[in-house]
Amino acid sequence: MSWQEVRADDRVTEWERSDGVVTVRLRRSPDDTWTVRLDRLHQSPEGRGYRRERFDTEADARDAVAAWQDEYDVDG
Numbered sequence: 001m002s003w004q005e006v007r008a009d010d011r012v013t014e015w016e017r018s019d020g021v022v023t024v025r026l027r028r029s030p031d032d033t034w035t036v037r038l039d040r041l042h043q044s045p046e047g048r049g050y051r052r053e054r055f056d057t058e059a060d061a062r063d064a065v066a067a068w069q070d071e072y073d074v075d076g
Contacts, residue, residue: 003069015069019044022072026065029054034061038068046072 002018007025014025021044025037033054040049051068055061 002074015065017072017074019074021045024065024068024072026061028058034058036061036064036068038072040072045074 003015003024004018005013006016006023007014010028012025012027014023016023021041023039025035025039027035027037029035033056035052035054038049038051040046042048053064055064
């Protein structure tokens, strides 16, 4: 997989795609819900894009992270 963790603290974990133009972020909110956000810069070969979803559990949010990383992955 072509993703590298670039930030991890008690609230946010963020991964960047190997080409540097797409990030996926997992964030824990103060109300203990979870938000997953994908941000694709306009420099990306696929063009600009943004997705954001909210989840009640960390497990569901992490499943979304894995799915989006698979969906938006590129070779090396």
